[in-house]
Amino acid sequence: MSASSSSGEFALIDRHFRRPSPLRHATVGIGDDCALLAPLPDEQLAISTDMLVAGRHFFEDVDPAALGHKALAVNLSDLAACGAQPLGATLAIALPAVDDAWLEAFASGLFALADAHGCELVGGDTTRGPLTLSLTVFGSVPPGSAHLRSGASAGDDIYASHAPLQGLGDARLALQLQQLARGDTPPAAAILQTLEPRMRHHLLHMTRVRLELPQPRIALGLALRGIASACADLSDGLTGDLGHIMQASGLGATLQALDGADGLLHACSPALRTLGNDVALQMALAGGDDYELVFTAPRDRRDAVAAAAARCGLCASRIGRMETEAGLRFVDLGGRQHSLAARAFDHFG
Structure with a gap:
């Protein structure tokens, strides 16, 4: 200028x-x-x-x-x-x-x-x-300190960052609620239309900030130097952005809906889970505009990951693991394994 x-x-x-x-x-x-x-x-x-x-x-x-x-x-x-x-x-x-x-x-x-x-x-x-x-x-x-997508190893844990009481898929929910209010028919329209208008308004109020005012996780990115093995930001959906790490690292991955105190469901907000766990998981997997971090770290760095996230006032939910077997898999709430397409949103797709 x-x-x-x-x-x-x-x-x-x-x-x-x-x-x-x-x-x-x-x-x-x-x-x-x-x-x-x-x-x-x-x-x-x-x-x-x-x-x-x-x-x-x-x-x-x-x-x-x-x-x-x-x-x-x-x-x-x-x-x-x-x-x-x-x-x-x-x-x-x-x-x-x-x-x-x-x-x-x-x-x-x-x-x-x-x-x-x-x-x-x-x-x-x-x-x-x-x-x-x-x-x-x-x-x-510093040279050698950048988180690259190519650094993951088989056996590494997969994490997703989020703030307390917020989570993956919130931005997707806010977008679909806005689309519905404008007379469009978003993918979850059938479920959203069953909610009372007051509940739709409440959910939009709870999630709109995640769509319109995302918070870049700069502090966490810095805190994870020397801890994370690979990292990407969640802009085009979890399956696609994790797919970038998989492709660059030459690995596959398995995500789990729930594994005791861990799993993708713990990365979903209470607001999103009011639509039901299955819907929440679907939006967390396929939603975009989260602008959180999906990253990998060796299993023996779990305490270091938790401490880094806590210093930043954030959560780092452990949602899966990197594997030598090619492809992306998802273990649902019933323990059934499904294959997922590791594709990100494509403006020309």
Whole structure:
């Protein structure tokens, strides 16, 4: 983002995205053709880009402050999966028209999350077009410390992170409740329509924050350095994102619905489980937009995983194990084993 004009595009940048606070990680920020970002000494840059498109990734009437938060959160989630410390970000935004009130709210949501994680906006671009947001984030990680998808070993435990009283599938439930309210027919419509309107409203109130204001697990990603063997962020559904780890590591996996105090059901929230355990498990397996971490760790690191999650105020539910046998399997509540397709959401599928 360069800024030199008193009106139009550059004035928009000055009003909403240039900040007077001193730069922490960039030696040159907004205002030149390139920003100059200084990596931490003896560390590598971790870089990731995500795009959000109106009508595809979010409803166009979503609260702009929540959209600003989520646009950055989905990118920071990738840094969390890598175990990287955020440094900075660039924002490219296409707008159908300039709406200063909308932009002010959007920027407030974005900067609130950016400040919470020490991630400064150092550049980007603006243009006219259908509402589209594209952010690139930069992080820092010591050589050899990054969590990669390829690091899992047979016998490793599989974990999913979540906050207490929240869990996998909450965002999926919130999306389907919103779709139903808009007159659409989501996959769980038959079940959701049996609920009283007051109960649907209550469930949406309980889960909407998980869809619109996901919290990137940066602290957990850092705490798992030297503990996790592989990691991915849960953006496109558990089966697909775990599938990325399986493919990169050359392994298979078995997930379990319930195994004493462990199992996928423990990673489902009480709100989701009001729909029944089978529905909760289905949404946890196939839902997207969780932005939690799915990671693996050796069996002898169970205490270290629990301690790392506790320091971050989070839960790390043990949901399965990595295996030499190819493919993804799921053991249901009745102890029956099923084969699952380890496919993630595909925009062109």
